[in-house]
Amino acid sequence: TWTKENRAPKTYKCYFHFLDSFERSCHGLRMDQLRTSHVQTWLNAQTQWNSTTKHDAITALQRAFNWCVTNCGLDKNPIKGMEKPKAIARKSTITQEEFDKLLEEIPDQLFRDLLIFSFDTGARPQEVKALEARHVDIGQELILIPTDEAKGKKRPRVIYIPTTRSVEILKRLTEQYPEGFLFRNRRGNQWTATAVKDRFDDLDHVLGRRVTHYDFRRTW
Numbered sequence: 001t002w003t004k005e006n007r008a009p010k011t012y013k014c015y016f017h018f019l020d021s022f023e024r025s026c027h028g029l030r031m032d033q034l035r036t037s038h039v040q041t042w043l044n045a046q047t048q049w050n051s052t053t054k055h056d057a058i059t060a061l062q063r064a065f066n067w068c069v070t071n072c073g074l075d076k077n078p079i080k081g082m083e084k085p086k087a088i089a090r091k092s093t094i095t096q097e098e099f100d101k102l103l104e105e106i107p108d109q110l111f112r113d114l115l116i117f118s119f120d121t122g123a124r125p126q127e128v129k130a131l132e133a134r135h136v137d138i139g140q141e142l143i144l145i146p147t148d149e150a151k152g153k154k155r156p157r158v159i160y161i162p163t164t165r166s167v168e169i170l171k172r173l174t175e176q177y178p179e180g181f182l183f184r185n186r187r188g189n190q191w192t193a194t195a196v197k198d199r200f201d202d203l204d205h206v207l208g209r210r211v212t213h214y215d216f217r218r219t220w
Contacts, residue, residue: 002067008151010126018060021046034078051085058084090212093219094119098207105206111199113169114183114191118213120166122220123159124151125213129191131182133174141167 004012025042026034039061043054061079068074094102099119106112118128127145135143143159150157161167173182181190196213204210 002071006153008126008153014056015060015064018057019064022057022061031074031078036079036082039079039082050088052087055084055087058082090214090218092209092212092215094211094215095219101206102203102211105203108186110183110185113173114196115216117166117169117183118216119219120163121159121161122217124217125193125196127151127157127159129181129183129193129196132180133178133182136170136174136182138167138171138174 003015022039022042025045026038029038039058043049043057046054046057049057058079062077062082065074065077065079069077099115102115103112106115114128117123118125121128121143123131123143130149131143135145137144141161143161145157145159147153147156161170170182177184183191185191185195193213200211200213
């Protein structure tokens, strides 16, 4: 509940996924009975998770228990210091030539707008998908995301628009959608992570490898 009220929706969704799964596996277990072995048994049952996901799962549990120590009177974190699997660093990037090849295979302007803006600005995927006209300052050629909407909710987020083509995209979209999300799919709805992933799945053959939306930020 605290995360839902004080962190980004994506962060809340991630924590809920891990904590709900763990609670189901250890339902009824008292805190003074909890050991790292219970966590390891839970992780071993998640056969579809790689080392990075398991690393993040332990981090979520430790964060929750640390929060309870600070805010709920829990004496200590029962899994403090638990060793985590090594997270796998993703290093995939997109060259200009590869990006041009991708665009050649995308017939619809809606998805092209999304990718061009992402490639030009290096904005986080969730920032691009949630962008609204009220965030855009065309005159200054920048985007300003308020503190309460920015990642971490610690300070406003400024994204500069470095290319003429992306400025033109935003001019067109802010006129078309003065309210609500700017980047929309063919049904007029906000792009979701799943929808973007599905579109990239259809483009695997272009570069002979998997491409993700976050590769554009990593490239920038």
